[in-house]
Structures are given as C-alpha cells and as structure tokens.
Amino acid sequence: MPTFTAPDGTLLAYHLRGEGDPVAVLPGGPMRASVYLGDLGGLAAHRRLALLDLRGTGDSAVPADPATYRCDRMVEDVEAWRAHMGLEHMDLLAHSAGAALAMLYAARYPQRIRRLLLITPNPSALGMRGTPEDRLAAAPLRADEPWFAEAFPAFRAWLTGEAEFDDAFVPFFYGRWDDAARAHADAELEQTNEEAEGRYFADGAFTPDTTRAALATLTAPVLVYAGDVDGGPRPGLARRAAEAFPRAEFTVQPGAGHYPWLDDPEWFVSRLLAFLDGPADSVLPSAE
Template identity: 70%
Template structure:
C-alpha cells in the first residue's frame, strides 16, 4: 500500500489495481474510502487504477485540521499524488462527489491534467446540485420494480424533509437491485467518514463563477457519463455540466444508476476504456 505525504504532513495512501498507464481515481461519497470502487467493473484490465483514499478515509490518516476535509482544500492532496507518481500530466476518473474535486483540480492545474472522466458526478462545483425534484423524477422511472411501493414513500419523505434516511430506498441508487448491489450498499456506512462528509461542501468550498471561467480554458478531453435512471445527477443535469468544458463528450449508460460499473460492467468498461485509449 503506497504512502505519501500531503503538503500539511497528513499521511495519505492509494491502492494500485492492474497494470499499464496510471489512471488516478477520485472517490465520491463524499468522503467514502476508495474500496467501494473495486476494479471499476474490470477497467483495471486496460489501465492501472490509482485509487486514492482521501484524508480521513480508508487507510489515509485523519488530519490535524478537520477544515482540510473541504473540497477545495483537497485539491492540494490530488496535486501531491501527481508529484508522488512523477507524472507531468495525469489522466483522472472521478465518481459522484469526487467529480467536484476533479473540476476544482482541473480549474487550478489545467496543465497537469491529461484526460478526465466524470462518472455520475453531481456538479456542485458549478453551483448545480441535484434537486429533490430531480431525484423523485428519476425514482418514478422505477415504478415497475417490485420494491418500488415500499421504497418510494420514505424516499419522498426524506427528500422533502419529512423523514429520516431509510435503507428501504437504497435501490433507487442502483440500476439493478441484486445481491451485488445489496452487498455494495451494506458497506457504505463503514466506508464513509460522516464527519468529513459534512465538511466536504461547507461554505467556501465552491466558487461556481470562478470555476466556470477557469474550466472554459481547459482544452483537455472530458467525458461526462450519466446513468439513465440516476437521480443525482439526472442525465439532463450532467449534460449541462458537460457544457462547462470546451472539449467534453457526453454519454448516458442506459438502465444505470449511480454506480454504472456495477449495473453493466461490460458497457461501462467499453465506453470508459475507449475514451482513455
């Protein structure tokens, strides 16, 4: 397990899967250990995955200053990883909340970025959160699923502030609610640093106008991939986020939820490996 130091001295770790050209992978959650990404459906057969455990998650050290969990401050950790890998430029794949971290990195270090894939990434950094309406619209696409009748009412109550989080609605985050999805969902609580997640998007983390201006000058190729039944972001919101990049391509994986490499690994790997090749 490789170890390196952040600029403030915090000990960080990353995990290597596969061989070949490195592909830096930024996890979501926010602040979930990179273990949940697995091998991204077999993407490690095409690239060496460099799975970063963000500070305070997985095998990385808890920082002395909790304020450094904020998304904009994590950009320095990503740059420290590039230096650790001794890459002039690095290709990056970011999932979910990690997409905002990748956007901030691209805005601050455009000359250090090779290609960038944003996978079901809610564009908080652009001031474009997924709304309760977005999520409910996507959820209604699942009305024919056998679990829908039990899952939708608590999901609606949670999104409208009338109820607490309920595991009954976890199926809405997956395109297929099978044994693999259940096992993946069961690990989330133990893999996530909830205290850090509360700070990730705290006041000051994002400056959407400045980020948009900076990204307008980023000419590196970008892939924005949405899940067809994902509510955060819905494909329409992901398409809007893609417009922030001059050289972005947009794709939807049909039937996929928030974790498309679980829902259809072959389709996911073909699309993403093709982009990075």
C-alpha cells in the first residue's frame, strides 16, 4: 500500500488496482474510505486506478487538526498526491461528494487536469446542491419496485425532517437493489469517518463565484455523469453543473442510481472508456 505525506505532515494512503494508463480517483461519502469504489465496475481491467483514502479514512492517518477535514483544506492533499505519483497532469475521476473536492482542485490547478470525470457529482462547489424536494420528485420513478411501499413513507419522513435515517429506504440510492447493493450499503457505516463527514461541508468550504470563474477557463475535457433514477443529483441538476465547464459532455446512465458502476457495470465502463480514449482536444457528443 503506497503512502505519501501531506503538506501538514499527515500520512495519506492510496490503493492501486489494474494496469494501464493511470486514473486518479477521489471517493465520496463524504469521507468514506475508497474501498467502496471497488474496481469501478471493471474499469481496472482497462486502466490503473489510484484510489485515494482521504485523511482520516481507510488507511490514511487521522490529522492533528480536525478542521482540515473541510473540503477546501484537502485540495493541497490532492496536489501532493499528484506530485508523489510523478504525473505532470492527470485524468481525475471523482464520485459524489468527492466531485466537490475535484472541482476545487481543478479551479486551483487547472494545468494539472488532463481529463475530469464527475460521477453522480455533488455540485456544492458551484453553489448548487440537491434538495429534499429533488429526492421526493425522483422517488416515484421506483414505484414499481417491491420494496417501494414500505420504504417511501420512511423516506418522505426523513426528507421532511419528521424522522431519522432509516435503513428501510436505502434502496432509493441504488438503481438495482440486489445482493451486491445490499452488501455495499451494509459496509457504509464502518467505512465512513462520521466526524470528518460532519466537517466536510463546513462553512467557508466554498466560494462558488470564484470557483465558477476559474472553471470557466478550464481547457481540459470534462464528463459529468448522472444516473437517471438518482435523486441527488437528479439529471437536471447534473446537467446544470456541466454548464460551468467550457468543454463538458453530459451523460445519463439508464436505470442507474447513485452508484452506477454497480447498476450496469458494462454500460458504465464502456461510457467512461469512450471518454478516456478520446483525444484530449475534443469532446464527444452528449449521451442521454
């Protein structure tokens, strides 16, 4: 397991899977150990994945200052990681909350981005975020599922602030609720640093106007990838996030939730490879 030292002295770890051209991967959660990403549906059969454990998660050390769990405070961790791996510029993939960190990194270090892939991204860095109303609007898409009748009342009560989180509605986060999804969901609690999760989006983490201005000059191609039954982000919100980038393409995976590599690995990998294999000076047409 390779490690490197962050600028503040925290020892950080990352994991290598597969062979081929490298793709640097930032996990979401927020603050969930990168193990939940697996091999991204088989992408590791085509690319060498470097999956970072953010500070205080997985095999990375807990920092001396817990305030450094705030998203913007970890941008320099990513830059130190890039330098440690010896990459002049990199293909950077980020999932969910990790996309907020990736956007901040791309805004600060645009010359280091070769391609940027944002998978079911949280666009908080752009001053945008999914709402409970978004999730409630997406929920009826699952009305034919056998678990829906039991799960929806609990889901609605949670979203309206009337009840606590309930495992009964976890299926809403997955496009296909099968044994693989159940195992993936069951592992979340032990893989997540709850203190760090609470600090990731702390006040001051984002300056959307500044970030948008910087990203408007990004010359690298960007893929913004949504699942069509995901409630956060819904495809419409993901599409609006894509508009922040001058060279973005937008894709919606049919039947996919928040973890699209689990729902249809073949579709997921083929779409990512089409983007990664394309010339860096062109952008493919959007696919929906």
